[in-house]
Amino acid sequence: MEKDYLTLKRASASRPSGQWNDDDYDVPPDGAVVGRIFKANAAPVDAPWLWTLAFGHHEGRTPTHGYVGIAAVGLLVIII
Numbered sequence: 001m002e003k004d005y006l007t008l009k010r011a012s013a014s015r016p017s018g019q020w021n022d023d024d025y026d027v028p029p030d031g032a033v034v035g036r037i038f039k040a041n042a043a044p045v046d047a048p049w050l051w052t053l054a055f056g057h058h059e060g061r062t063p064t065h066g067y068v069g070i071a072a073v074g075l076l077v078i079i080i
Contacts, residue, residue, distance in 0.1 A: 008037065027051075043067050 008025035014033065015026065023039035034057045040050040047067035058064040 011036070011038070023049075037068075040067070 006027055007029060009028055010022075011020035011024035011026055014028065021038065025037050026033045027035040027037065033054055035051060035053045037049055037051040039048050043050060044067055047069045049068050049070065050065065051068060052065035053061065
């Protein structure tokens with residue numbers, strides 16, 4: 001059975017250099033980071049989370065980024 005959720009890793013744990021916001025996560029489904037999701041400063045009121053595919057994982061895929069609401073984030077993730 002395929003899993004129907006994403007595993008998120010806090011950016012501070014995934015990318016130890018620099019300062020990261022508490023609402024900044026990497027998406028490493030099989031170990032390699034394929035994307036990122038974070039609470040954007042400038043975003044639609046009902047969709048404050050911005051997701052994006054990492055460079056190298058976006059070729060031939062659309063969309064490559066977008067905004068989602070907290071309900072969508074909560075349904076799709078397990079945070080490690």
